[in-house]
Amino acid sequence: MTMTxxxxxxxxxxxxxxxxxxxxxxALLAPAPQPRRGGILSLARLPxxxxxxxxxxxxxxxxxxxxxxxxxxxxxxIYAGLFGTPIPERNIATVLTWTIWWSGVIISIFFLGSAxxxxxxxxxxxxxxxxxxxxxxAEPNNSLNLRLxxxxxxxxxxxxxxxGLTWLELGVGITLDPYVTALLALLMVVMAxxxxxxxxRKAFCRxxxxxxxxxxxxxxxxxxxxxPIDQAICASCETLECYHGNADVEPCPTxxxxxxxxxxxxCTSCGNCTQSCPHQNIxxxxxxxxVEAVYGARPRWDEAWFMLTLxxxxxxxxxxxxxxxxxxxxGMARLIGDSGKMLWTFTIGLLGVQLIVTAIxxxxxSLTRRFMNVDLSFRRFFSTFAFVALPLAFTYHVAHNLNHLxxxxxxxxxxxxxxxxxxxxxxxxxxxxxxxxxxxxxxxxTVQAALLIMGFVIAVQVVRLRGFGLLVSAxxxxxxxxxxxxxxxxxxxxxMTLFHLWMLMQPMIMRM
Numbered sequence: 007m008t009m010t011x012x013x014x015x016x017x018x019x020x021x022x023x024x025x026x027x028x029x030x031x032x033a034l035l036a037p038a039p040q041p042r043r044g045g046i047l048s049l050a051r052l053p054x055x056x057x058x059x060x061x062x063x064x065x066x067x068x069x070x071x072x073x074x075x076x077x078x079x080x081x082x083x084i085y086a087g088l089f090g091t092p093i094p095e096r097n098i099a100t101v102l103t104w105t106i107w108w109s110g111v112i113i114s115i116f117f118l119g120s121a122x123x124x125x126x127x128x129x130x131x132x133x134x135x136x137x138x139x140x141x142x143x144a145e146p147n148n149s150l151n152l153r154l155x156x157x158x159x160x161x162x163x164x165x166x167x168x169x170g171l172t173w174l175e176l177g178v179g180i181t182l183d184p185y186v187t188a189l190l191a192l193l194m195v196v197m198a199x200x201x202x203x204x205x206x207r208k209a210f211c212r213x214x215x216x217x218x219x220x221x222x223x224x225x226x227x228x229x230x231x232x233x234p235i236d237q238a239i240c241a242s243c244e245t246l247e248c249y250h251g252n253a254d255v256e257p258c259p260t261x262x263x264x265x266x267x268x269x270x271x272x273c274t275s276c277g278n279c280t281q282s283c284p285h286q287n288i289x290x291x292x293x294x295x296x297v298e299a300v301y302g303a304r305p306r307w308d309e310a311w312f313m314l315t316l317x318x319x320x321x322x323x324x325x326x327x328x329x330x331x332x333x334x335x336x337g338m339a340r341l342i343g344d345s346g347k348m349l350w351t352f353t354i355g356l357l358g359v360q361l362i363v364t365a366i367x368x369x370x371x372s373l374t375r376r377f378m379n380v381d382l383s384f385r386r387f388f389s390t391f392a393f394v395a396l397p398l399a400f401t402y403h404v405a406h407n408l409n410h411l412x413x414x415x416x417x418x419x420x421x422x423x424x425x426x427x428x429x430x431x432x433x434x435x436x437x438x439x440x441x442x443x444x445x446x447x448x449x450x451x452t453v454q455a456a457l458l459i460m461g462f463v464i465a466v467q468v469v470r471l472r473g474f475g476l477l478v479s480a481x482x483x484x485x486x487x488x489x490x491x492x493x494x495x496x497x498x499x500x501x502m503t504l505f506h507l508w509m510l511m512q513p514m515i516m517r518m
Contacts, residue, residue, distance in 0.1 A: 010329065010513035011409045012447065018455040022507050025459050026500055033466050033496055034489050038474045041301050048235050050289035063280045063289055070141055072125045080127035080191065082425060087188025091427030097184035098425035101418065103191070104181040109411035111221065113404055116295065119228040120221050123274035128191075129211060132198035143256050151206040154213060160308040161219050165315055168216035169356070172319050176326050177352040208259035211274055218274065223313055224400050225270040226298035226393075227464070232273055232280070232290055233264070239287045240265025248279035248288065255282035264288055269303045296464045299396045301471040307385060310392030311364075317395040317502065318363040320403045322356060324509040327406075366501075367395070370494035377491040380476055390476065391495055394468045398499060401461030402506040405454040409514055412445055454510055458503055465499035 050060045062068050079102065087099030094100040111122050123129070137144035171190075180186040194215075201210035211218050234240045248264040251257035258264075260272040264279050280288045325331055338344075339351040368388065375387045417433075424430060473492040 010515050011413050013512045013514070014451050014454055014507070014510040016511070018451050019507055019511055022455050022458050023504070026462055026503055029462065029466060030496055030500055033470060034493060036470075036489065038477075038489075039467075039470050041471060041475075044294035044297065046233075046291050046293050048289055048291040050235050050291075060286060060289060063277065064286055066141055066277070066281055069124060069277045073127070073130045076125045077127045077130055080131075084188045084191055086425050086427075087184040087186075087191070089426060090184055091430055092184060093427055093430060093432050094182045094184060095417070095433050096421065096424070096427030096430035098421050098427075099184040099187050100181060101421045103187050105410055105414050106418065109407035111217075112224070112400075112407055113411070115221055115224045115400075116228055116404075117230065119225040119230045119232070119270055120218075120273055120275045122221055123211065123218055124276050126218075128194045128198045128215075129208070129274075131195050132202045132210070135199050136202045142254050143251060149202060149206065150204050152204055154205050154209045158209075158213055160306075161213060161312045162308055163214045164216050164219040165308070165312050167214060168220065168312070168315060168319070169360070171216055172322070173353065173356060176323070177349055177356065178347075207257065207261060208274075212260040212272055219312060220316065222271045222273075223309070223316065223396060224403075225273075226303050227296045227396060227400055228270060229292060229295040230290055231270055231293055232275055232288065233267065235287050235289050235291075237265070239285050243285075245284070247282040247284060251278060252282045252284075269298045271298075271303065271309070296397060296467070299393045300464065300467045301475065303393060305386070305389035305392065307389050310389040313392045313395040313399070314364050314367060315360060316403075317399040318360040320399045320406070321363065321502075321505065321509070322359045324402070324406050324506070324514075325355075325359065327514045328509065328512050329515060330512075363502075367392075367498060370498045373494040374473070374492060377494070378473070378477060382476065387476075390472050391469065393472065394465045394495060394499055397461040397464035397468070398502045398506070401457040401464075402509075405457040405506070405510060406514075408450060408454065412450060414516055458507055458510070461506075462499060462503045465503070466496065469495045469499060 048056075050056045050063075052059065083099045083102055086097055090097045090099065114122065134140065136148050138148060174180050174190070178186075180190060197214065198210045201214060202208060243265060246263060246265075247255075249258050249262065255278050258278055259274060259276055262273060262279075264283070267273065280286075335348060335351050335355060338354065339348045342351065342354070344351045371387050371391055372384060374391070375382070375384060421427075469492050470489075473495070477491070
């Protein structure tokens, strides 16, 4: 018998539909928007606690302590996966990795940005193995310091890795195999270590790691950023320790200059700049959420494809969890003569969803370009509007993962008490029924509906701000009456939101 999470109630679905419809009408009739970055609040300047926050971000011990905790949990996952029970719901390797960690990381991005990258055990272990230093700068740094080939100085490697990991996760089913989960975790450490030993700085973090790039792009929606406290100090700085580091602190791993930083995409929150800045001029600050995705981040071709892949693969995750998915796949397998684990069928489904989402987006972008009649290339349009995918992907991703996090982690205490699952038996049907949501289902439904609405609101802002920006650059008078020209992309945002709504209304199969 397959256990499922209940779908979103029809009442909330009606609320989402109504708001999407009303907001779509407003977007077509409203006057041209004006970019407003809004207020910025530096945490270092908060009365009473600002000094403590400044000391916390400039001392290495706080970050080192967090890294030690994460490495300890990571090694526990490895040990439990290799030597513990193969029953996934009883082994901490699978429960902690796929139910707690991955769901928690995605949800935390809105509040903490790319903070996970700062304590990532893959990178921490790679640093210790290559640099041979527990903390501080290593000179020489024991790396060949080769330049990453120009063809790889983008996010294409991370995109390929992202699709490959999704294939392993959902197609091969590694989420239900503690042993393979441990092997995959070790493989990521090996890749990070080899990359650090061969290439300068951290090519793995910037160009290869699919988790880091997912966090980086989603963090454009975050309500927090690491930036200069006083921009004038950075403007007059001639030494650029934030970029080069100093005698005790490593340089920026992703080659960023803090005084010129305008987006979170490649910041790993590693703390090097906060510790090396001689003026202690770098700290966390609060900002209006989604400001980068709406109009601040620059459009790039490779990044646009990654953002669209995020949207397609989050939708694919949802489809895979629907009870009807197996019926669809069985029908396709019979059609193409696939058998066994139906990996060919799964691969066609995975690539098919990616192709369909991208083709619909590309077609509507082409139509928008024709409506706007602006002398810019299709590639420029494709890249500029791809930011619409971020809020749609992120909010559905969080809404979907809340089912796993809140509905499948009720027995986490028992798993921590017996992390290897010694003498444990699979969960009985009675135990599965007894597992309760950590919050009331009504509250979860409210949060999920609110997330879909929030994603659509931000997507509309992206289309309007970026679209009118292109119109104004071409013809200021046309921009004043140009809302209808953006209707294809508003249809895309609305269509994806309604598709996500439909998936959330279906019962969803429990993973463990």
